[in-house]
Amino acid sequence: MKVGFVSIVGRPNAGKSTLLNTIIGSKVAIVSDKAHTTRNNIQGIYNDEDAQIIFIDTPGVHKPVQKLGKYMNKQVYYSLDDADVILFMVDVTEKIGKGDKFILEKLKEEKKTVFLILNKVDKIQKEFLFPMIEEYNKLFDFKEIIPISALKNDNISDLVNTIKKYLNEGDKYYPEEYYTDKSINFMVSEIVREKVLKLTNEEVPHAVTCVVEKFEDNGTSIHINVLIIASREGIKKILVGHNGSMIKQIGTDARSEIEKLVGKKVYLELFVKVINNWRDKEKYLIEFGFKEENEN
Secondary structure (H helix, E strand, O other): OEEEEEEEEEOOOOOHHHHHHHHHOOOOOOOOOOOOOOOOOEEEEEEEOOEEEEEEEOOOOOOOOOHHHHHHHHHHHHHHHOOOEEEEEEEOOOOOOHHHHHHHHHHHHHOOEEEEEEEOHHHOOHHHHHHHHHHHHHHOOOOEEEEOEOOOOEOHHHHHHHHHOOOEEOOOOOOOOOOEOOOHHHHHHHHHHHHHHHHHOOOOOOOOEEEEEEEEEOOOEEEEEEEEEEOOHHHHHHHHOHHHHHHHHHHHHHHHHHHHHHOOEEEEEEEEEEOOOHHHHHHHHHHOOHHHHHHO
16 A cells, blocks of 8 residues: 655645645635635645545745745745655746746755646646746756646546555555544534635735634534634724624535534534733634644
């Protein structure tokens, strides 16, 4: 049995979370068109008859200006330590930028097996793809170069089969029924955060945080309370909306997806709290075990 760890790295919005979800065949990581949606290393566990591959979705590498950004970059670097294969993922609709070159310089230090994954190839004509490949080849000696469309599931099976060739024989790390290493509380909080980002568009910054305060399963239904932490009163007003319209819609959309996740009726309550100081926010998150969850 082939087993190993595969880290997915790249700039924000390259499609890393979409790729993870497509490979696993289930929603493991939240997706939005806002940069820095993924904050933590999220493991998706792929199983078939001859392999178990643990894929690690990482935050987009970027120039940090706040403590959260520095934390996100550290998460990426941690994921590289034990990776057997690194997928350097790029959006082919974007030109090669300083961020791409910065990541490749980091990867040179790792001396690992690195694939170039060209995502969103369905959005460009093939003649534009080859010059891009040549440009990337000048920057790094990739073991494999694979064009894909993560959203449309194009060439994903070929990608997985190619990865297997670079993995060693071994025993499974997780039981076959596992598809992620994250707790149900973490996944619920991320679903709520995804709906916040989707419904508020550019009005709410990506720094909004969600924490599960209560999760009670009585067998036939689950009662969940989620706290949404905002950075200032203005953000809170947007999240609540006129006469509570926004928070109600966030709850409705999140509840529907959480019910699919848990397979039960869900009663979801959302609350908004303003914490405008990062140190206070960090202390608050530690109280709920959020930092510990993130560092697993």
